[in-house]
Amino acid sequence: MSHFASFEGAFHGDLVTPSHPEYELSLKRWAANSQRRAAIVAFVKDEDDVRAALLYAQAQGLRIAVKGGGHNPAGASSIEGGLVIDLSRHLNGVRIDPETKLGYVGGGALWSDVNGAAIKHGLVMTSGTVSHVYWLTLGGGFGYLSGQYGLVVDHLVQATVVIASGEKLIASASENTDLFWAIRGGGSNYGVVTEFVFQLHAQSTTVFAGFLVFAPPAMEAVMRLIEAKFDEGMSEKETAHVAVALGPGGQPCIMMVLFYNGTEEEGREHFKPFFELEYIVADMCKAMPYDQVNAIQDPWVPHGGNYYLKSVSLPRPSAKMAVQIRDAVYELAKSNPDIHITFIFEHWSLVNVLSVPPEATAFNRARSLSTMMSIKYDNDTPDSLRRVREIADKLTQIAIGDAKANVGYANYNSDAPSHFAANADVVLSEEQTKSLFGSNIARLQDIKKRYDPDMVFAKWFAITPAA
Numbered sequence: 001m002s003h004f005a006s007f008e009g010a011f012h013g014d015l016v017t018p019s020h021p022e023y024e025l026s027l028k029r030w031a032a033n034s035q036r037r038a039a040i041v042a043f044v045k046d047e048d049d050v051r052a053a054l055l056y057a058q059a060q061g062l063r064i065a066v067k068g069g070g071h072n073p074a075g076a077s078s079i080e081g082g083l084v085i086d087l088s089r090h091l092n093g094v095r096i097d098p099e100t101k102l103g104y105v106g107g108g109a110l111w112s113d114v115n116g117a118a119i120k121h122g123l124v125m126t127s128g129t130v131s132h133v134y135w136l137t138l139g140g141g142f143g144y145l146s147g148q149y150g151l152v153v154d155h156l157v158q159a160t161v162v163i164a165s166g167e168k169l170i171a172s173a174s175e176n177t178d179l180f181w182a183i184r185g186g187g188s189n190y191g192v193v194t195e196f197v198f199q200l201h202a203q204s205t206t207v208f209a210g211f212l213v214f215a216p217p218a219m220e221a222v223m224r225l226i227e228a229k230f231d232e233g234m235s236e237k238e239t240a241h242v243a244v245a246l247g248p249g250g251q252p253c254i255m256m257v258l259f260y261n262g263t264e265e266e267g268r269e270h271f272k273p274f275f276e277l278e279y280i281v282a283d284m285c286k287a288m289p290y291d292q293v294n295a296i297q298d299p300w301v302p303h304g305g306n307y308y309l310k311s312v313s314l315p316r317p318s319a320k321m322a323v324q325i326r327d328a329v330y331e332l333a334k335s336n337p338d339i340h341i342t343f344i345f346e347h348w349s350l351v352n353v354l355s356v357p358p359e360a361t362a363f364n365r366a367r368s369l370s371t372m373m374s375i376k377y378d379n380d381t382p383d384s385l386r387r388v389r390e391i392a393d394k395l396t397q398i399a400i401g402d403a404k405a406n407v408g409y410a411n412y413n414s415d416a417p418s419h420f421a422a423n424a425d426v427v428l429s430e431e432q433t434k435s436l437f438g439s440n441i442a443r444l445q446d447i448k449k450r451y452d453p454d455m456v457f458a459k460w461f462a463i464t465p466a467a
Helices: 003-010 047-059 111-119 135-139 177-183 216-232 264-270 319-335 382-400 430-451
Strands: 014-016 040-043 064-067 083-086 094-097 102-106 156-162 168-172 192-199 206-214 238-246 252-260 280-283 286-289 306-310 339-345 369-377
Touching: 003 047, 040 047, 047 064, 047 083, 047 156, 047 192, 094 111, 102 111, 135 192, 156 177, 168 177, 177 430, 206 216, 206 264, 216 238, 216 252, 216 319, 238 319, 252 264, 252 319, 264 286, 306 382, 319 339, 319 382, 339 382, 369 382
Parallel strands: 040 083, 064 083
Antiparallel strands: 014 040, 094 102, 102 192, 156 168, 156 192, 206 252, 206 280, 206 286, 238 252, 238 339, 306 369, 339 369
16 A cells, blocks of 8 residues: 555545645635645644644655645745645634633634624634634734734633644643743744634624725825824724725725724714815725624735735834825836735734733734735736835835834735745845844744754744754
């Protein structure tokens, strides 16, 4: 019997190879440019399947990728010629315990699954800003409720992790505490998380949220109000993102994404200065079910496009710089009609995020406000990618000057360096590594040496083991 036949015979889930009728479908990802042609896609059914897949891949010299929601634009969930451990088909369940306010979530679930299940019991937790992501947990996890409740990692109370050796471990505050510390910010460097257990919070089913769209001349006034909010101290119940983009029909616009954890009356009163500004083009803000909030941005980032994301962190909002970004985005969009640029300034209170001691989790809390450049391009060619990166570099220079060490929020980065040769052109310098993980990098490397000394997991800001 061949090695593969033996592997297949012991496997409980589904193994898909290039000859399988579902092979092409199994490769699909949110970002089409991140898709790779794997040798085997293993839709695992349980931890035994994960163990079998890990051991088989290592024995056969196959590189490994792990897919949860498949939303990573850098291709962390895909692997050319290797083996993908895919959690999305069988390990995507969500179970809510309303008595303990705990959510038991499979590693392949999406935020739409989690939010929909939790809100039925009047419960929520911080989640991402679109509905079809999930593994952002391992990279920190900002969302509309971050001001009120902190990061996604701050809600993680337990995880089931299968490490490179195939051993299944429970990671929590009382078991395998070093692993528990590392996965809360250290990404997928330490193993395959088959189940997350989250602490949930009581929540009313309806909140105030939506888009407030302005014509371009409103940019300075909008950001002046944001500056004032930041200086006064933002409410923990609010989120106010500001996006520069070309809207429907290719017309330049400023889009605000507003969120207030309260009634429509409270939300409109809270954001009243914005609603009183000139140049409002559309007001799409309203009371809506909380579980729909995470889907309001989905139409702007549909599956199947070619995406490039980049992020930088800012110490504070700046109306002067935002106007410069606005002008640059419109000029760059005009000269690159096949490239669709959105620059987003994210604003929420950081008080609760920063109330957690920096050494409590691997996530580096020594950062301030986040931005995201979301660039969608028509043709997946080397020339398009080159131009996209040049656009991102120009916008980065306007935002922060020449501070190349500022790599922003890791979940918003298409240049996540991989240990694998396929991404050899993207390498984190020592300075950039420190910017991402801060003073936690040495401990992360020590833990990597213990759990994955051979770098089996190396598809997301790969951490090298300590010497």
